[in-house]
Amino acid sequence: MTSTDRTSRTGPVDLAFAPHLTAIEPGALHRLRSALAETATREGVLDIAYRIVDSPVGQLLLAATDRGLVRVAYEREDHDAVLQQLAERLSPRILEAPARLGSAAAQLDEYFAGRRRGFDVPLDLSLSAGFRRTVIQHLEGIPFGVTESYTEVARAVGNPKAVRAVGTACATNPLPVVVPCHRVLRSDGSLGGYIGGLEAKSALLALEAAP
Structure with missing residues (x-):
């Protein structure tokens, strides 16, 4: 499996920061989002980072807070709806920030390739009680x-x-x-x-x- 980000994605939450991003060329959009995520992280206003990766069981949305991985969602769950739920239940300050999910994405790669039998990433169980x-x-x-x-x-x-x-x-x-x-x-x-x-x-x- 190769983890790839959907750089053309225009989810409902991250576009709250810049609603006109859909008109930007995908490569430039990816760079802009990366810069925006870095700035938001530096300024302490990014509460939830997300990334979308490919897998043998379809695209997966990974989302993390400062505490750890908080959500893994199958595409059939509707990623836009999942992001909206995260905004409502945890925080609306959500951005696509692939680097923040690098370890989780790499471990999923290894798991699906048969090289990993367990995951070693911090988890945030805020969505379960x-x-x-x-x-x-x-x-x-x-x-x-x-x-x-x-x-x-x-x-x-x-x-x-x-x-x-x-x-x-x-x-x-x-x-x-x-x-x-x-x-x-x-x-x-x-x-x-x-x-x-x-x-x-x-x-x-x-x-x-x-x-």
């Missing part, structure tokens, strides 16, 4: 190539009857791939649901099952 955060924290510990059932996860987090709530937590996981909710299956071994779609879930499990 209560029981959902408890489930997310458990999911972080499911090893590469290992699967658990929704029932097993419910038991592991101390609430055996909360199988449906575990499913909801997985379905709303703000950090798919990095926090591996794809490793959670139904008790009969079938896939269950997945925020990125069942094709993506199958692809991730196949990648991790490869020798």
